[in-house]
Amino acid sequence: MLSKAERTKQFILETAVPLYNEKGISGVNIDDILAATKLTKGCLYGHFENKEDLSEQVIDLSLKMISDRIRAAVYQAKTIKGKVFAFLDFYKDPIETYISGGCPILNTAVEADDNYPLIKEKVAKVFRSGQQELAGLLQEGINIGEFSGKLDPVVFAFKLVASVEGGIVMCRVMGTAKPMQGLIKSLKSELEQYSI
Amino acid sequence: MLSKAERTKQFILETAVPLYNEKGISGVNIDDILAATKLTKGCLYGHFENKEDLSEQVIDLSLKMISDRIRAAVYQAKTIKGKVFAFLDFYKDPIETYISGGCPILNTAVEADDNYPLIKEKVAKVFRSGQQELAGLLQEGINIGEFSGKLDPVVFAFKLVASVEGGIVMCRVMGTAKPMQGLIKSLKSELEQYSI
DNA sequence: GGACAAATATACTAAAAAGTATATTATGTG
DNA sequence: CACATAATATACTTTTTAGTATATTTGTCC
DSSP states (O other), rough: OOOHHHHHHHHHHHHHHHHHHOOTTOOHHHHHHHHHHTTOHHHHHHHHSSSSHHHHHHHHHHHHHHHHHHHHHHHHSSSSHHHHHHHHTTTTTSSSOTTSSHHHHHHHHHHHTTTTTHHHHHHHHHHHHHHHHHHHHHHHHTTTBBBTTTTHHHHHHHHHHHHHHHHHHHHHTTTEEEEEHHHHHHHHHHHHHOOO | OOHHHHHHHHHHHHHHHHHHHHHHHTTTHHHHHHHHHHHHHHHHHHSSSSHHHHHHHHHHHOOOOOOOOHHHHHHHHHHHHHHHHHHHHTTSSSSSSSSSTTTHEEEEHHHTTTOHHHHHHHHHHHHHHHHHHHHHHHHHHHHTTTTOOOOHHHHHHHHHHHHHHHHHHHEEEEOOOOHHHHHHHHHHHHHHHBBO
């Protein structure tokens, strides 16, 4: 069993995850987190060195949560095509997202890019491994004869992720999930074209 | 000719544009802008009511700058296909962007989404009109027989913008422009499939 | 080119945010 | 179940950032 301290720390991190995803790293302040957790400064600073330390661990958790969740969704499906479809379906509702505030990978990427080199590198890793897994999946599909060899796994994997991530932001800001439906449909039918 | 005050105000806004694009609205502070412009508080607050007022006008300018520039690029081309290609080529280098720090439309969208309703609405307008123009262009292409009627203008317009915007962020954070080349190529060839 | 208003600089105050020293309370182990 | 220590709360200080009152300079128009 986790000690009291470990549970409290975990609770702080989990409570902070949606706050960071909505407000961004430089948009959140300690008082926001204290208000949300109903804890006090003494307590919070007992678990984290400073705001930077807290931010880093919150982002770590956010990235882990979303990655695990996507992997789990993909894992469910049996065929390669099914797995790719499951990936696409994961974000069919860009308004009510798994972690409130959109996709934490993209959100963090945008902010970390020019400001937080350490966090930028973490996000880059997530994108790179995600890309690699998806591309690997597509390649496997080609190998086992599920897809035509004309499909470029690396390019199509990038296209899938880029368009979904961009689509989420656009839908959120425009306040409608509808374009996402069309996008997913289009990407699915694009993959269908390579199906054998 | 512009008065001194008008020129100074413009200078502040123009200097602030890349700062806001890199650091985000809540990441920039007045001192950053004073340092970049080498002006003083008295001067800055002579032109803007407060930080909120400044932020709003900076974002307005950013959105206008990028929109105008994209429109100009698209306008150059003669054929519909050429115009769509020009749109895609506009962001062929996601590292060195027109305004330093990536695409201000997407960057602003991510941050404004859950935090700045007024600015969120401005960004939504930009996306909506951009979408409409692109879809209109594609529809015109169908009408004049340049593209097949099987092309869904609204869906494809969204796909174009979403994938390019997502691609920019991913490339920037991974530190490579290469995947963007593949993405643009793929989108072009997708459109080619509908060419007559 | 001088007057006067507009523009800008200086030097401050106010507010918000981060961080800390110390007191209090709770946990879990002998 | 008591006690030692870990966990948390309180009440502060420090730092950062926004904002303002007033002085000084600089354009502009007669």
